Amino acid sequence: DAKTTQPPSMDCAEGRAANLPCNHSTISGNEYVYWYRQIHSQGPQYIIHGLKNNETNEMASLIITEDRKSSTLILPHATLRDTAVYYCIVRVGGGSQGNLIFGKGTKLSVKP
Amino acid sequence: ETGVTQTPRHLVMGMTNKKSLKCEQHLGHNAMYWYKQSAKKPLELMFVYNFKEQTENNSVPSRFSPECPNSSHLFLHLHTLQPEDSALYLCASSRTEGGGTGELFFGEGSRLTVL
Numbered sequence: 001d002a003k004t005t006q007p008p009s010m011d012c013a014e015g016r017a018a019n020l021p022c023n024h025s026t027i028s029g030n031e032y033v034y035w036y037r038q039i040h041s042q043g044p045q046y047i048i049h050g051l052k053n054n055e056t057n058e059m060a061s062l063i064i065t066e067d068r069k070s071s072t073l074i075l076p077h078a079t080l081r082d083t084a085v086y087y088c089i090v091r092v093g094g095g096s097q098g099n100l101i102f103g104k105g106t107k108l109s110v111k112p
Numbered sequence: 113e114t115g116v117t118q119t120p121r122h123l124v125m126g127m128t129n130k131k132s133l134k135c136e137q138h139l140g141h142n143a144m145y146w147y148k149q150s151a152k153k154p155l156e157l158m159f160v161y162n163f164k165e166q167t168e169n170n171s172v173p174s175r176f177s178p179e180c181p182n183s184s185h186l187f188l189h190l191h192t193l194q195p196e197d198s199a200l201y202l203c204a205s206s207r208t209e210g211g212g213t214g215e216l217f218f219g220e221g222s223r224l225t226v227l
Contacts, residue, residue: 036216041200041220041221041223042218042220042221043114043116043202043204043218043219043220043221044155044202044216044218045114045218046215046216046217049215099157099160099168100216101154101157102154102155103154104154105154
């Protein structure tokens with residue numbers, strides 16, 4: 001599976017958009033980009049995933065560059081409850097996501 | 113509430129004790145997983161079960177013994193653990209096939225301390 005690179009930490013003001021970048025320059029054509037987050041002392045939570053088109057759901061938007069070498073997770077109006085570690089994972093799609101390999105992620109701190 | 117329930121939430125045990133962690137999912141999933149999260153380390157996948165059969169064991173020491181009696185329940189039996197086994201143990205479930213995103217649903221974890 002392709003490796004991903006994320007900044008270790010980011011800050012965001014409450015009510016503003018949080019834009020979390022992820023580099024995956026070695027991604028191959030059949031690999032998807034998955035995003036999960038982990039709020040302190042809880043299990044990770046699925047956010048969104050995509051292959052090459054931009055995706056949006058009730059939690060976030062995922063913007064994937066045309067060359068697919070990087071992506072950005074956007075939380076449009078960050079709240080204090082969005083403070084968490086965000087994981088960007090690249091893996092061949094289809095079937096369950098049980099063999100996702102979680103890295104160190106980005107620790108997002110939303111501040112009042 | 114994710115539909116995946118883990119008990120106990122906290123466990124303290126000595127190195128010679130035998131204890132078990134329990135996981136139950138009410139989502140109709142047929143795949144279940146145990147993950148380990150040590151302090152300041154990424155999540156590590158330990159075991160995978162599909163339709164009650166173990167399909168993956170990531171070189172986990174034999175002092176950790178999983179059991180999956182049915183698709184809704186998963187246990188992790190603990191015996192003769194070491195202090196370095198202290199960690200957050202997370203259970204997850206997912207669908208294996210047949211549509212959906214295949215996303216993982218995690219429980220809140222069992223915080224284990226080995227003295």
